[in-house]
Every structure is written in C-alpha cells, then in structure tokens.
Ligand SMILES: Nc1ncnc2c1ncn2[C@@H]1O[C@H](COP(=O)(O)OP(=O)(O)O)[C@@H](O)[C@H]1O
C-alpha cells in the first residue's frame with residue numbers, strides 16, 4: 001500500500017489549513033488524496049488494492065472489499081501526510097462507473113458487484129437494444145445499452161440469479177454504495193446515473209419506460225441530486241469510528257471516475273468546454289465537457305458532475321492488456337519497439353468500442369524477423385489506435401471534427417496511470433499527430449473528488465474549486481507527424497477482422 005503522492009503531483013506543500021479527502025475507488029485499487037483545501041496541494045495519496053475475480057469475460061468484486069480498501073487508503077493517506085484526523089473537513093467518493101451493487105435491507109451486498117468490464121451481459125444488452133432500437137435508446141439516454149451498462153447487468157442477474165434479484169432492497173453504483181456507507185444517505189449524481197441506462201439526461205430523471213422494460217422499481221435506486229459537489233449528508237458516527245475521522249463532516253454526493261477527472265481538470269459548465277481528454281487506465285477513455293449531448297452509437301452521452309454533458313468513448317483493453325503482453329514476453333513495459341510491422345489488437349477481454357464483447361486478442365504480420373520488442377510495440381499501438389479511434393468518433397459527434405473546426409490544434413490532455421509511461425505517451429503522439437498536455441497532477445480522479453468534497457464544505461462550484469487549485473496545469477508536448485502508415489495498417493486489420501474473427 002503506497003502512501004506517498006505519485007510523481008508529478010502538485011507541489012506537496014505543508015498543510016496551511018483544513019484538508020479534504022478525495023477517494024478514487026476504481027477497478028484495480030482505491031486511492032485517497034489528502035488535499036489542502038486552500039491551496040489544493042496534494043499532501044499524500046493513500047492506496048489499497050482491489051481484487052477482481054472472474055473468467056471468460058466475468059469481472060466481479062465484493063463491494064465490502066471496496067469499503068475496507070477505502071478505510072485503509074484513508075488511514076494510509078493521513079498517516080503519510082502527518083495530518084491529524086481532526087483536520088479533515090470533508091470527503092467525497094468517485095468510483096468506477098456502471099458496476100451493479102445489489103443490497104439487502106441492512107445495506108449488505110447480496111452478490112459480488114458485476115463490474116463495467118464484465119461482458120457476461122452481452123446477450124441481455126443485445127436483447128435490450130433490439131427491444132427499443134438503437135435510436136430509441138440514444139433518444140432517451142444518449143447511451144446504447146452495451147454490456148458495460150448497469151441495466152444490462154440487472155437483466156443478467158434477473159435471468160441467472162432470480163432469487164438475488166427478487167431479494168434486492170437497493171441497487172447502487174460503486175460510488176453511491178460507498179457514499180451511503182459514509183453518510184447513510186442514498187443519493188447519486190447525474191454523471192454516474194447517466195451510465196446506468198435507466199437515467200434520461202434530457203429529462204433529468206429515471207425514465208419510466210426503461211425501468212419498466214427491465215423490471216426495475218425506482219424505489220430501489222438512489223435518488224439523483226443536481227450535482228456531485230452537493231452535500232449528501234454528514235459522516236455518521238459509525239463510519240467515523242471505522243475511518244478514524246470526525247463524525248459530522250460533510251460528505252459530497254460524489255460521481256463516476258471519469259466525471260471526477262473532468263472536474264479535476266477544470267472541465268465543465270463553469271470551466272473549459274470541448275477540450276478533449278484521453279485517459280489511459282484499466283479502461284481507455286476519451287471525453288470532453290460539452291453543452292451538447294451526442295446521439296451516436298460509439299459515444300456515450302453521459303452527464304458531467306456539474307450539470308453539463310460529458311460525451312465519452314471507452315475501450316476495455318488499455319493498460320492491463322499491454323501489461324499482459326509485456327508479462328507474456330518477459331519484457332519491461334518500456335522495452336517496446338514501435339512501428340515495427342506486426343499488428344496486435346489486444347482485445348483480451350472482448351472490446352467495448354468497437355462493440356465486440358466476444359473478441360479475443362488478434363496478432364497478424366508475424367515474421368521470423370519480428371522481435372519481442374516489436375510485439376510489445378504492436379500491443380501499445382493496437383490499444384492506442386482503439387482509444388484514438390473512439391476519440392475521432394467523439395470529435396465528430398460533438399462537432400469538434402478537426403476539419404470542421406480546426407480542433408486538430410486543440411491539445412489532448414493525457415491522464416491516467418498510462419500517462420506516466422514514456423511508451424504510452426510516445427505512441428499517443430505518433431498515432432494522433434496532436435499536441436499533448438501532461439498535467440502535473442497524476443491522480444486527477446482522486447483530486448477531482450477532493451474538489452467535490454471542497455464544494456460540499458464551502459458551497460463553491462466544484463469546477464471553480466478545481467480551477468482555483470490549477471490542477472490542470474501541465475507540460476505541453478508539440479505534435480509529431482502522424483504515423484498514418486501504422487494507423488492504416490491497424491485500421492485495415494480491424495476492418496477485415498471485425499466480423500469473421502472478432503465478432
Ligand atoms: N509509470 C508507468 N508507466 C506505464 N504505465 C503505468 C505507470 N504507472 C501506472 N501505469 C499503468 O496504469 C495502470 C493503472 O492506471 P489507473 O488510471 O491508476 O487505473 P484505474 O483505471 O484502475 O484507475 C496500471 O495498469 C499500469 O499499467
């Protein structure tokens with residue numbers, strides 16, 4: 001459990017006043033950022049690992065493990081920062097999106113949570129899409145019910161574990177399960193709610209037609225607050241005792257992890273709009289805060305945590321897929337040789353964008369002369385190509401098409417764990433041909449959650465809080481000439497294989 005700030009975090013100055021805690025409960029781990037409210041300085045980052053179980057496309061975690069990891073990461077963070085618990089003035093949680101958490105009347109999990117990257121509900125996703133038609137879903141939610149979406153997982157549970165579904169007294173997302181544990185209030189925000197496929201961003205509420213279609217009673221779901229920085233309640237005595245924090249401190253509503261990263265970068269209604277972000281983590285995501293909600297299949301029209309929209313593309317195979325290939329080759333992740341010739345589509349877990357839930361990894365172009373470094377390079381290129389392919393769809397859908405508005409000059413903000421990797425950064429530069437901004441802050445999700453906590457404490461808009469902390473500042477990298485030869489080689493393999501080999 002590492003408890004010191006990652007490299008490149010904002011200046012870790014000393015504590016000058018009260019602190020807030022921003023929690024990032026994501027796929028692989030929980031991170032707790034201890035942040036000085038006045039300066040935004042990251043004083044320490046507590047970490048605790050998660051366990052993800054499942055084979056053949058199943059990806060699950062016991063929600064009680066998330067709660068234990070939150071407590072451990074908070075304790076680690078405070079200890080490392082040398083901050084007494086009494087200095088903590090607020091807390092907020094940002095969590096991996098879409099996970100299905102099913103609870104009994106006492107708030108105890110009835111089943112391991114089905115995660116965003118569990119592709120087991122692909123048949124249910126297909127059935128729901130056919131029921132309303134793609135256009136019907138896009139008109140109501142701005143989102144297609146692919147296997148990642150919560151509603152498809154609920155359908156899977158009803159079909160495969162009917163007794164669990166019947167016994168459900170509450171259905172939560174990962175972030176609002178933890179928020180309720182903190183303050184006893186069932187509440188979520190528009191951002192995370194918009195990833196369920198039950199919520200209409202147009203109407204600002206759960207869509208009764210979609211609830212009916214999936215046998216979901218709205219009473220089981222968390223009510224939706226106006227924003228992630230609103231106050232959900234205060235830390236209960238029970239939670240305070242478990243976390244070693246002061247009872248009664250404000251708890252923010254919180255949001256999904258990508259929505260929190262957008263807040264951390266100062267993107268949103270009260271900040272920057274239409275500035276694209278690429279996040280390289282367990283998932284590869286592309287997003288931009290926008291005043292418009294696109295309605296195209298490969299771009300999810302999510303809401304942001306502050307009342308704007310957050311159109312988002314998401315790939316299933318990003319850093320973990322490349323780490324797996326490096327492990328198979330016995331190579332350090334930086335020992336890649338780029339532009340070497342083979343093409344590797346690392347769709348080890350199926351793929352979400354493009355929607356190929358049953359896909360597996362595909363390698364072509366292997367020759368006697370191929371080196372292990374070139375194979376690892378091909379994995380990076382396949383993963384980054386798939387993320388940037390989603391970015392092109394986002395830019396076109398939000399009318400941010402480079403040709404239309406010359407946004408080719410707009411820099412890409414590159415965040416997530418992969419943004420710390422030289423080869424990841426070089427591959428994004430080569431395949432995008434765009435300027436990059438590498439924020440100094442390395443944990444934008446946790447820092448964005450800290451801004452939500454700061455908002456719940458002060459009442460100031462969360463994007464305004466994050467902007468005052470200047471978390472989005474970073475190093476600019478000029479564009480490289482785009483490697484269109486590699487891009488076209490990968491694109492032609494995906495085009496040829498998408499049906500027969502990857503379907
Ligand atoms: N210095 C680094 N160089 C390359 N990759 C890194 C580095 N540090 C972390 N990573 C990658 O980042 C991933 C974790 O990213 P992160 O965004 O924290 O994950 P999550 O999606 O669970 O929030 C790991 O899978 C790892 O491969």
Ligand SMILES: O=C(CO)[C@@H](O)[C@H](O)COP(=O)(O)O
Nearest residue numbers: 026027096097116281282283
């Ligand atoms: O499904 C999505 C977005 O729609 C993913 O981005 C999850 O939110 C998981 O996030 P990470 O664990 O990769 O941060």
